[in-house]
Amino acid sequence: MKHLLSAADLDKDQVLELLATAEQMHELQDREVKKLPTLRGRTLVNLFFEDSTRTRSSFELAGKWLSADVVNVSAKGSSVSKGESLRDTAQTVAAMGIDGLVIRHPASGAPHQVAQWVDASVVNAGDGTHEHPTQALLDAYTMRRQIGDLAGAHVVIVGDLTHSRVVRSNLILLQTLGARVTLVAPPTLMPSGVQSWSDTDGFATTYDFDEVLPTADVVMMLRVQKERMSGGFFPTPREYTVGYGLTRDRLQRMAKDAVICHPGPMNRGLEITADAADSARSLILGQVSSGVAVRMSVLYHLLGGANV
Amino acid sequence: MQRPDSQNNNAPSAGRVVLSADDVTRALRRIAHEILEHNRGADDLVVLGIPTRGETLAHRLVAALAAVEDVAVPVGSLDVTMYRDDLRRQPMRAAQPTRIPECGVDDKVVVLVDDVLYSGRTVRAALDALGDIGRPRAVRLAVLVDRGHRELPIRADHVGKNLPTAHSERVHVRLFEDDGADEVRILDQEEVAGR
Amino acid sequence: MSDRTYLIKGADLLGTGRTDLLLEDGRIAAVGKLGDAAQAAMIEADGLVALPGLVDLHTHLREPGREDAETISSGSAAAAAGGFTAVLAMANTQPVTDTAEAAERILDLGRAAALVDVQPIGAVTKSLAGEELAELGLMARSRANVRVFSDDGRCVHDARIMRRALEYVKAFGGVISQHAQEPQLAGGSACCHEGELSGRLGLPGWPGVAEEVIVARDVMLARHTGSRVHVAHVSTAGSVEVVRWAKSQGIAVTAEVTPHHLLLTTDLLSGYDPVFKVNPPLRPQEDVDALRAALADGTIDAVATDHAPHARHDKEHAFAEAAFGMLGLEQCLQVVTTTMVQTGRMTWADVAAALSTRPARIAGLAGHGRPLAVDEPANLVLIDPSATGTIDADASQSLSRNNPWHGRTLQGRVHSTFLRGRATLLDGEVQK
Secondary structure (H helix, E strand, O other): OOOEOOHHHOOHHHHHHHHHHHHHHHHHOOOOOOOOOOOOOOEEEEEEOOOOHHHHHHHHHHHHHOOOEEEEEEOOOOHHHHOOOHHHHHHHHHOOOOOEEEEEEOOOOHHHHHHHHOOOEEEEEEEOOOEOHHHHHHHHHHHHHHHOOOOOOEEEEEOOOOOOHHHHHHHHHHHHOOOEEEEEOOHHHOOOOHHHHHHHHOOEEEOOHHHHHHHOOEEEEOOOOHHHHHHOOOOOHHHHHHHHOEOHHHHHOOOOOOEEEOOOOOOEOOOEOHHHHOOOOEOHHHHHHHHHHHHHHHHHHHHOOOOO | OOOHHHOOOOOOOOOEEEEOHHHHHHHHHHHHHHHHHHHOOOOOEEEEEOOOHHHHHHHHHHHHHHHHHOOOOOEEEOOOHHHOOOHHHOOOOOOOOOEOOOOOOOOOEEEEEEEEEOOOHHHHHHHHHHHHHOOOOEEEEEEEEEOOOOOOOOOOOEEEEEOOOOOOOEEEEEOHHHHOOOEEEEEOHHHHHHO | OOOOOEEEEEEEEOOOOEEEEEEEOOEEEEEEOOOOOOOOEEEEOOOOEEEEOEEEEEEOOOOOOOOOOOOHHHHHHHHHHOOEEEEEEOOOOOOOOOOHHHHHHHHHHHHHHOOOEEEEOEOOEHHHOOOOEOOHHHHHHOOOOOOEEOOOOOOOOOHHHHHHHHHHHHHHOOEEEEOOOOOOOOOOOOOEEOOHHHHHHOOOEEOHHHHHHHHHHHHHHHHHHOOOEEEOOOOOHHHHHHHHHHHHOOOOEEEEEOHHHHHOOHHHHHHOOHHHOOOOOOOOHHHHHHHHHHHHHOOOOEEOOOEOOOOHHHHOOOHHHOOOOEOOOOOHHHHHHHHHHOOOOOOHHHHHHHHHHHHHHHHOOOOOOOOOOOOOEOOEEEEEEEEEEEOOOOOOOOOOOOOOOOOOEEEEEEEEEEEOOEEEEEOOEEOO
16 A cells, blocks of 8 residues: 555555554554654655644644654645646645655645655645545544444434545445445435446435434435535525434434544534534544544555565 | 565464463573573673564563572563664565663673564674664674574574574564463465465 | 749548649649640649648747747748648747737748748737737738737727727727636636636636636627627637527627647646646636537637747746746647547538638638638648648757657648748648
């Protein structure tokens, strides 16, 4: 494995191995000495074209705990207006002789493009409204720790699917692990072409959250930005919550052992109530703490071995 | 992805047998006696196996210790993958579990267990890994087979069998729990190539 | 370049039969079985098809403003290499061609390059802002004699402005070439066709309906005003339906399709290669099929390249941030040969109509798109329909390299181009 650009880059065995390694890495967090010498002498650059403190610090810590030299480069702001192309920026950074490039970019596909221009291993740390494969890995990791094997599990993903990078990676990864996925959103927030897409890939879609709620083993709530109102995607936050929020009432109608995920950051009161977010079913804090372990596993798998 | 040291070969007929199932059992029993004698009992002992077959042997060794002294010596595993110095020369290896017994390793006498001692690099990595977990009072090394060709100043305290080999030969340790049978074989160059 | 006399021996005239052509003093002096002329340079045209010089209704030459991407001179060379004798230069330069002076400057630069007739298109609105009409009449009265007006790159989306523009150009027989893209349905971030692939790729898409509602509105405005509207780069089956209906109603609408919309589909975007980012976007196969059928049956009048050169540093961005557009002049005829002629959908006479006669008529270019007959201007192109070639982006007259055909094998080769009897391309070599 040279790059991790999409959840689709991973077959089931690779996912399971990444998650198994992540478990070993996770235990490290309880130790006094949290550092492994594994990536000593390797250089990792976090090239972030948009702010994301959480993801960046997670990758930074992952790299440092594996003894890599980690450099954060903030390339925020439109490179178009700066007169430097994405290719220039990426190649300039790569020319410093680095081994890994973790890229976050507000435009979909940017890490895919960069991977064609540089020799280093590229990790997609979130691109536009496309993918966020390490988030999907840590979501799967957290779910598996709670409910075990995901084969046959019913995962319901609810929210702003059009503008979510998380949903695409999760959909692919969960299906790789054999889960049954249902996407729930109002028609205006469904990704374009979702009908033919779901026919091809074999997942379900519905506009009716309540219909699928009782059979869900995992309910994953996605952030909905209030700004979407101005785009006419839904009339008011109140109406959205009634139709698609994880309310106290819906919390009570969940199956007995069903759990709640939210990749964050949460909009409490809009897509998820405090009751749900803080309930015993919630894996939300676990998702955060798993982040470093999963990213250590990814970095180890990309940079730890010989480049074949 | 597999550990090259694990010698995982499922062709049971290749090579010649140098240790039979009984030999393996006897060797472990003797090592158990040696450990107890050297340690003057089982106090403060912790046995850690290096996955995969070292871990299997560690559990057998603890059973052998119990048979001699009627004690439950804490046992666990110590994965060294992340500490290897040859990571960049090899294809990706999967990390194996590290399981440290609840008592920890601080001020304990840790017995590291592996199947084959060869270059010594795995043991070097194990010592580094152990150092990140705690500070044992002493570390001892038990191996089923010592085949020579050390590349580092490392020696075993307890050896099941010293087995002079050529570089080109390969030592295959097979254990019931991992491979369905107990035996140690040597494959010569041609047999290695012919696999 | 030379003002020599040329004797073309044995060219297949529009695919109707072999004949000789004598080009003299800028005109076709003789057609038929001709003996050797002592002064004439002979061109052995065995196996070559002769068509009237091609006319491109839609070219971006980038000068003035972005001479690093293309100049009128380099774009003219690309046009000659593609078999064109006239190109209409879009108005979205810097500054915009929205005055008589700006239009005359482009005309003059084209004449200085002298490889193809460069006819400026005037902006419909000042600075392409879509708010106030540009000086349409002054551009029409200028030496540049502007007849086609377009805000291409942007849609004249305000219905009131569009109505006034259509009414106003009636006074001098002008036509509005509309970039049909409803900006609320296909806004600033829209960078590809909206469909399953854009959903998977997470790219903001623009749906075909954003084009179709403007085409539908504009044909009704053309009917209401009794004026002429031309639909630039039609890209969807729905737009074709509207145009077909409008023509059946006798509405004065014409339409063009680009070579890339005749062959390339939205699937090419799966690798996020910005070379394939173009506006309107590449559409699914169903649309491509409908466009080919519409071109064959005449619903779409013309093929126009939308040749849009871009410097590397404007293309090598993240897909959503990269510039729209692809090259088209040099491979246009090959694409049409591959998609329409080879497949039996069009004859060479049909190709002459779609790439020369009709675009010349739409643009009001009297000297172009004429029959290959005695006393007509000697504007013609010779093509070798049996040759195939793999396209190399680096082997281009254009200053830019955003060539979507790179690495593809296309049918046909442009052999020679003549502009008023002068060779601008001879056996594949541009005659600068």
